[in-house]
Structures are given as structure tokens and as C-alpha cells.
Amino acid sequence: MNYVEVQLELESEFTEILMAELAEAGFESFVETDEGLQAYIIEEDFNETVLQDLIAKYSEITAISSSWKSLERKNWNEEWERSYEPIEVGNDIRIRATFHEPDPTFTYDLLIQPKMSFGTGHHETTWLVMNEQLNLPHAGLSIMDVGCGTGILAILASKLGATSLLGFDIDEWAVENTVENFSMNGLGEEAEVFKGTINEVQAEKQFGGILANINRNILLEEIPKYVKHLLPGGWLVTSGFYEMDQSDIEKCAAETGLKKLRSNTRNQWATVVFEKEK
Template sequence: MIYLEYNFKIDPAQPASDILIAELGEVGFESFVENDSGLLAYVLKSDWKEDILNDLFILQNPDFEISWTVKEIEQQNWNAEWEKNFHPIKVGGECMVRAPFHEPGQVVYDIVIEPKMSFGTGHHETTHMMLQHILNTDFAGKSVLDMGCGTGVLAILAKMKRAESVDAIDIDEWCFLNSKENVERNNCKDVNVYQGDSGLLTDKKYDIILANINRNILLEDIPIYAKCLNSDGLLFLSGFYLEDFDAISSKCGAYGLEFEKKIEKNNWISTKYVN
């Protein structure tokens, strides 16, 4: 497979980089690597079109200077790029997320992720905050849904925290396959990975639902999550900005979900609700 690598130079970097990542994801870019000067973004050459950047709001914003160059990159070079840029992270002193080529961490929860092109290595603020929520929550004996699972990292940590069963769902085939690989790599039994969307949740019930997606999909699917939660169940959401908090919480409240807690990081937010 041949990818196109967009090298974006961004000044100032934040919050422009985060907004650009969100907008690029909507038009088909599959993965991103932040660096000192901005951002590397990757899209399959077969999915590329000449006007792919034309409707991006952030590129029209006069508050930021954004320029870019484009080059083709072979799949073998992509993997080398991940190894060069993917560094292990620690969350809360208890959890490490690392690649197979890193040394094991001296932590309670040592998670090995081969990221490939799936979102969810723990480096992005939203994944990091969701991992924090999991570390601060009792998962023992719980039934869990990881919606929009990406690499499967949230499902894996939930299982490591002794969840009884975990379903992980992602609409993207690459994420579906990558999650299955990572679940096996971390010896997490009773984690079931499915390809699809919230349409798979008919007649499903869970004690805890984790959904790190984006604002629009969350607003569309919150009614389904509420229906799938057991009494006193917990819903953890992320993938949206602080300014979206009122809209998200209002929708949750309309379906009987009570706001309990939020975490903020670089204008991203992650929230907790109780059924």
C-alpha cells in the first residue's frame, strides 16, 4: 500500500494541531505523528483526491500559519516511522503503554500496543484521559463496552483491571484487525472484538461503556448507550472539546445520565456519567 505523507508546519502549534487532526480524520487521513514543527498526517493514495484539504476550517483561520508539503511513502517506511516516533507513555504511575520493541515497564499494567494506523496509543489527550478514568474505577466483575476501540488499548486495560467481559467495536477494518492483534498480544481473554457501529448494540447490556469517538457521533449514539447501560452503570466519554461539554451533558441528561466528573487536558475533555 502506498501512502501520502503531509508534512504540516504549524504556528502556533496549539490548539491548531488538535483541530487539524480532527478535521483530517473526517476526510480520510488515517494516522498522525506530532513533531516539533507541527504534524505528519497519512492518507492512502487510493483515497486521496485533489481537493481533499479544500473544506478544512483550520486552514482558513488567520490566527494560525499553516503550510505543508506532500510526498509518497511506502508501507515499509511507515512502520519505521512509527518505531522512530512512538515512545512509551506512563499514566498515573500504574500503567505503561508501549510498543513490542520497548522494554517492559515496572508498572502494574504493562500494555503492549502495535499501533500501526489505529488511533489509541495513549499519546493523544483523549486516550490518556480515558486511561485515567479506567485506572480510577473498579472494573472487577463488570461487563464493559469499548466503543470506537481503535487499537483496543481501553478494552485491554479494562480486562487487566478484572472486567468479567469486554466487547470492543470499531467501524474501521484496520482498527478491528489491529484491536484483535493487540488483545491477543496482551493475553486478554473474554475481550470480543467486532467490526461495526452502534447498530451492533441491539439487546446488549453493560455495566460500563467507554466511548472515545467524536462530538457528532457521541451526540447521535448517547441514546443508544443510555439504553444499553445497566442500573447504576457508568458512561465515560471523550473525543470532544471543552466547548462541547454543555451539548454532550445536555444530551446525556435528557436520557437519564447524571454528570459526575470531568478531566481536561489541552482543551480536550473526558467525562463520566452515572445511569
């Protein structure tokens, strides 16, 4: 599976709104640059007409230039492996690649093979979710990681005491990377990952906690499905959306009977934690 990289040169004040618009159009990840913005989308989901219409819309109020290219899998991974730096979440969590030395001052040392899977720790929402995990019960629970990316959230769940893990993603690279990362962190048969969606999770499977760091549209569609797999008293962490979309997520969750516990934001990205009634 290849990705398309779109490069936009624009004024910095328009970066956030363009990221929001592109996310709605299916773009999965973003890198802010000195010139503007780089955005990434699965090649088969890329629609040049949609991109050009969006650029035309904002060209009326600011100067924007754009270019795009298809990225081969090899180049995609090598670029991230070259630039990957350890990520720290507070004083507790450090996410590093195998070529970084461990730092014993952190409570949780997480190893990943950095590839272009969402969830290397650099994205604001991954940081937000992991920060929330530190304050949620995991010991003895079964945890589901929706759209697992690198599997990093499930790995942290294991280190926090979860006894059973299920992750899935529609990206075959992500699944391969998660399997690799599970092994590097000593996870065995208690950790399962597959290529697919929530629709492939067996109806009888129940979880004490669910991690869903995806995007607004998928969350709005799938939150009712997550609730069916959530045990009474279980928690759901949602992220992958902007502050402006938080009210929509909360409304959807409330309609399924979930209670909001708390929320947090970081650089205009948001996360909300919910609980299913006991």
C-alpha cells in the same frame, strides 16, 4: 485502507484551532511538529477542496503552507513502530511494545503492537480515559469499547477485573491490531472484537461500563444508543473532543437521562464520565 497525511506549516498559536477545525472535517489524529502540524485522515474521507477552503480561511490572518500525501499501510505502521515509546499513566499504568523491557514498578503492564490505530496511548484522550478507568468499578462487569483502536482501553478494563469485553471499530486495521493485542495480553474468549458500529451490537447486550473515545460528532449522534446498552448504575466515559465541545456532550448526555460524575482536561482535550440512574 490507506490514510492521507496533511502537513501544515503555521505559527504555533494557531495549531490548536486548526486541529479543532480539521477534527470537524473528519481528521482522526494529529502530531504537532516544530514547523506546525501533521494531520491524518482515511483516504476515502479526504476532500482536498475542504482542506483548501480551510487554509484559505486562516491565510487571511496568518501564513500557512500545506502539502499532503497518501500513506501506504506498510509505511504507516513502520513509522509508528520506529518512533513508539512507552506511555505512562500516573504511577500505575505503563503501555509498551514487545521490544521494550517491562518495568515492575507499575501496577498494570500493557503490551501492544504499535500500529497506526488510534489509541497507542500517545494521544491525550487515551491518557485521559485510562486515568478515569483507574477510579471506576470494573470487577465482574461487562465492558464495551466503542471505536476500540488498538483495544488498549479494553485491555486495561480486563486487568481491572472486567469479565467480559466487546470492542468494535470501522477500521479493519484497528480490528486486526486489537485481536493481536488481546492475544498478547492473555485475553481469550471473554474478549470479542468486530468490524462495525454500535448499530451491529445486539439489542439485548447490556454493559456495566462503556468506553467511548471517538469524536464530538459521533458522540452526539450515538450517546442515546449507548445508553440503551448501559445497565442501571452503569458508567459511560466519553472523550475524543476539545474542551470547547464539552458543554455539547454534557447536554446530549443529560437529555438521555445520564448524570455527570466528573470531568477532566489535558492540553485542551476533555473527558467526561457519566452514570445511568439506578
